[in-house]
Amino acid sequence: MKETSIRSTLEVYVCNFGKSCSKYGSPELADGLKKWAKEEYDGSIKVVRSGCLGQCDDAIAIACYPERKFLLGVRPEDVQEIKKGLLEALEKISSKA
Ligand code: FES
Numbered sequence: 669m670k671e672t673s674i675r676s677t678l679e680v681y682v683c684n685f686g687k688s689c690s691k692y693g694s695p696e697l698a699d700g701l702k703k704w705a706k707e708e709y710d711g712s713i714k715v716v717r718s719g720c721l722g723q724c725d726d727a728i729a730i731a732c733y734p735e736r737k738f739l740l741g742v743r744p745e746d747v748q749e750i751k752k753g754l755l756e757a758l759e760k761i762s763s764k765a
Pocket of ligand 1: 683684685686687688689690719720721722723724727728729
């Protein structure tokens with residue numbers, strides 16, 4: 669076994685499960701956020717395509733850590749609002765460090 673530090677400050681899990689979220693376009697949303705995070709904030713924001721987050725009735729579901737917050741009922745057209753919220757969270761966490 670080996671231990672190492674986690675580089676990311678924020679982790680964002682976008683449900684890509686087929687039961688609900690992927691029907692509303694979560695794979696494309698996750699890929700767009702992932703590309704943005706990597707290009708603009710490499711290392712600080714990590715976006716992951718996840719399995720079911722247990723919030724299927726409110727698809728698309730996104731879980732954000734360390735805030736331990738769900739974004740529910742997300743639609744691909746909400747992407748700018750999501751980015752804005754992530755940047756605000758990043759600034760808030762960074763200002764405490
Ligand atoms: S399918 Fe996305 S939360 Fe369950």
